Amino acid sequence: MKKTLSLLGCVAGASLLLSQAALAQDCDTITLGSAISLTGKYATNGVHAKNGYEFAIQKIKDNGGVKVGDKCYNFEVIYYDDESKGDRGATLAERLIDQDKVQYMLGPYSSGMTKAIAPVTEKYQIPMVEAEGASRSLFNKGYKYLFAVLSTSEQYLASAVTLAAEKAQEAGKDTSSVKVAVAVENDPFSLDIRAGVLDDAAKYNMEIVIDEQLPRDLSDMSAILTKVKLLKPDLLIVSGHSKGAATAVRQIGEQKISTPMIAITHCEAADVTGNFGAAANDFLCSTQWAETLTYEDPIFGTAANYEKEFKAAYPEYAEKKVPYQTAQASAAVYVYKDSFERAGTLDKEAVRDAIAATDLQTFYGGIKFSEAGNNIAKPMVLRQIQNGEYNVVAPSAFASHPLNYPRTPQ
Amino acid sequence: MKKSIFYALLLAITLVAPFVFPDFRTQLATLWLMIVVAMTWDMTGGQMGYNSLGNIFFYGTGMYVAALISIGLVHDVGFYNNAARSELMTFTDAQYFTGAIVGIIGAGLFCAITAVVIGYLTFGLRGPYFAIGTLGVAIAAGELVANWDWVGGGQGIALPVYPGNLDVGKLFFYFLFAGTGVALFIFLKWLYTTRFGAAINAIRDDEEKAEAMGIHTLRYKLTTWAMAAFFVGVVGGISAFQLIHFEPLETAYQTINLGIFMVVCVLLGGKGTLWGPIIGAILFHVIKEVTWNYLLGWQWVALGALIVITVVYFQDGVMGWLMHKKPEWFGIRVERKEAPQ
Structure with missing residues (x-):
């Protein structure tokens, strides 16, 4: 079936694109988990962040997926609604890890929610790359599995x-x-x-x-x-x-x-x-980010390009600015892609170490984590x-x- | 004999459940939390006729007291809770466990004492005034704590992560909750058969008459509430260590969630009975987890519908309905012939 598709693609003169799509379909899946605010007081930004995750996942898929060793993978995220409530978020994080067997987490929205969830991922030694928790109080707890792509809130x-x-x-x-x-x-x-x-x-x-x-x-x-x-x-x-x-x-x-x-x-x-x-x-x-800044990377292109393509993919943003909450969510997924590829394995600890060693230029700005897990390579x-x-x-x-x-x- | 087999079976289920369903340990622990808060709510609400909407106050206070004691034994509390500090503050294993045990017991005792103080001020209120009065106490406490920097203010408190093996940690919390629940059940089963139980039932049925019969009602009311507060404080304390991070408004003094859920559990199961709150808590917890999983976006609607249906059609809850249908199960002898209408 896939071969026929590729053949048809050749006939149509778009062989390259289609075979890439066919390749992407052959990839396995790496499941990420995220409890995010889809209702409650943080719902607006929860949705911004979720869209950022999904956009990045699609972009990475379109670019051939995540190459770990000689295999390729695509990301998939299991979401739950934390209702903007900390204890709910913590419970859901446990559920993602215990029942859904998620090994890698993406962050929730807001520092408060991240503070509630980070102890859980830390307890289970599950890496969490988060994009929406900026409070310094997240980074003085000695957490080893928490990484934030954004600048701290002070x-x-x-x-x-x-x-x-x-x-x-x-x-x-x-x-x-x-x-x-x-x-x-x-x-x-x-x-x-x-x-x-x-x-x-x-x-x-x-x-x-x-x-x-x-x-x-x-x-x-x-x-x-x-x-x-x-x-x-x-x-x-x-x-x-x-x-x-x-x-x-x-x-x-x-x-x-x-x-x-x-x-x-x-x-x-x-x-x-x-x-x-x-x-x-x-x-x-x-x-945290502006589409006019001169950052760029091979997946998303320039900051301006990110904004353009994101608006094309999510027309509801056409009339407004793409919020930085979305851009940094995409950057978090990108950090995972980069780290998996550098780790060359799906082993949780190896991936955690690869994340810690991240030194990446992205459309969102530089990403390099301090010992405490916050990004020190990007200005506000x-x-x-x-x-x-x-x-x-x-x-x-x-x-x-x-x-x-x-x-x-x- | 039959009864002791039944209880032995229940105890066995309690003991093996976390091993049979290892992935659901946290949810099972939460179920025990619900059972404890529902049973304690029923002590005043069901058995004594004082419907408090403020019992969540003891849950939140328990959390804070337990956390502050465990931190205070090792570090300077104000400094520990300062969000901008950059120093790492750690606990050794021994410090963690001593802090947890002392903190949890301290939380129970502190809440019992506060219950006497607050009860002294609010037990003059009756019916809806008591409900609103106690709710006010819980809301005010949340706001006060949220503005008190020494305890972290709106930032809340982040306790250390459980040291050592994670699976053991989950069992640790499960058995702390379950142990509290079993202890409470045994205590209440005994208490409700004593003169004390009869006295608080008398207060519920007619407080003036009870007073006239020489029952010092205020003393009974305060004692009952203090006992309830002790257990709520204890599970609050356990929750603090289980959740690790909590903040005042949404987690500790969560008036609209747990504060209401405990009442719903009791209504669902049947007020004023020993088993009602337990059955209600189990039903409620299962329904809640299922709707939150499979009806995402509609979960609150489903929950609202459940409350409406309970209040309109099953005012006596599951236990009340059973008592009505199968009175002989409860040792009530019904001479059916003598009830022509």
Whole structure:
């Protein structure tokens, strides 16, 4: 049957492509497992991550699969819905390992969920390459089987503090005159962002005028914004995943907050430009990855190419930015491919060691793990939404556009 | 005689189950957790007529107390829970096990004492007011802990991973849960036959009359709740070590999950009976695992439907239904002729 297919392919003049497809079908399967948030408060990003996994798996398949020794394999993932709840995620991770006999795990979405699942994979000595857990608290536990392709969260908005300091100095003012307001979700990721911002603000002797937590359901921060109006900070930091980002952009617009610099996380994942239009203008957004950066690899091509092909494969993203949550999920699958090939075996321990030795250039940026398992080869960048476009403004090595300062409230 | 064979058989099943189904050890352990929280809920809810929605408070508090004791015996707690620390903090095997055992027992005792304090404040409330009052305590506790940096705040606490062989570890937790469950069952089986059992039933049936008969109701209520809290605290403590990482709002003080599930288990199995909560917990756990596996996306709808059906059609639960259909099984003699209507 496959031969006939190839023959037909020759006749059709597309022999190369089709025989590749036929080859891909002959590959065996390596099963990965992932408990991911398909419902609950992290569902938006859970789906972004899942799409990233699936896209990478398809891409790798199209490129001849994973070559381990002289055999080839394709990835397949067993998913469960962790409902954005830690204990559920931990139970499901056990089920994946115990009942579904999964030997390699992909991460869940969010630092909190990763914190719940990492002890389980560690306990079973199952490697987990995760792409969505950035909190530093994941990497001080001595875990040997946890690897993260992304930069840790204290770096997310630290460059916004530096920008605010630069602007103060340009205006001839001392950095200690800068007032900072911080409003974050009470979860491991956002608390780590807060810690990073407070550390950096302390370096410049900035004054923290507001340091508050977003309410549990993240749907209303008007009380905090009323305070912002009164205390007039120079920099407002908000972090609360996609829901927090959407709430911040909507209510900052509604309450006509005129803070000159506002930095938030998860702009792309919440599609703030598509959902709130001009209200999102001049917001600073931290990102792990941008499609304009000059990274590339043989499977996905350049960062820009990744975005283009991903949009083609998932038309629901056509009108918005491909969020970095998707790109890093794909990068995690790519790390597995690379590690399996270097290990040359499916032996779990050998694969774990190969992952630890990863030194890879990808469309997502460099990937090299520290002893603790976090990626130390990739910087964070800060983009500003300028007339609906995301333009890189910091750090200066990557900046493509100057910063709009002060922002123009809509 | 027949009965002792029945109990011996059950005990045998308990002992061999994790070996017959090695892949389901964690789920079996969770089943025991459900049985314990359902039985303890029934102590006040079923036997004493005080429907608490806040028993999850003791579960969460048990988790935290056990974890804090085990950390505190070895390290500086505030430093250990500081998310930004870069130093590795380890436990030796001996430290782990001492911490776990002392922590779990400490959790039970602490919860028993807190139950007396909270009970003193809330047992003046009756019916729905008591339910809401206790729910409020659990929610408030979750929020307070989530904002307390010394215990990790919203980050939660990550305990060390079980040292040594993994399979032994799973058996360790299974038998901790199962042991607590069996101990609780034996304790309640005895307790419900004593004067104490009769007294709390009297409180349920008519508290004023019970009071008038000279029963010091508050003392009985506090004692009952403290005993229930002890066992919930213990399983909370075990859960902390089994889950390894937990955080306050979704895991420890999970009012809308376990906090409600325990009530559903009891309603499903039959309130105010010894076996009802156990049967309810088993049914509920199996239904939950099956729907969560095969009806993904609809699992909450299925669960909601189950609750509605139970409440509307089987208000007395499985045990109540059985008692009605087969009263002779329960030693109730029915003279059928004398019941013309």
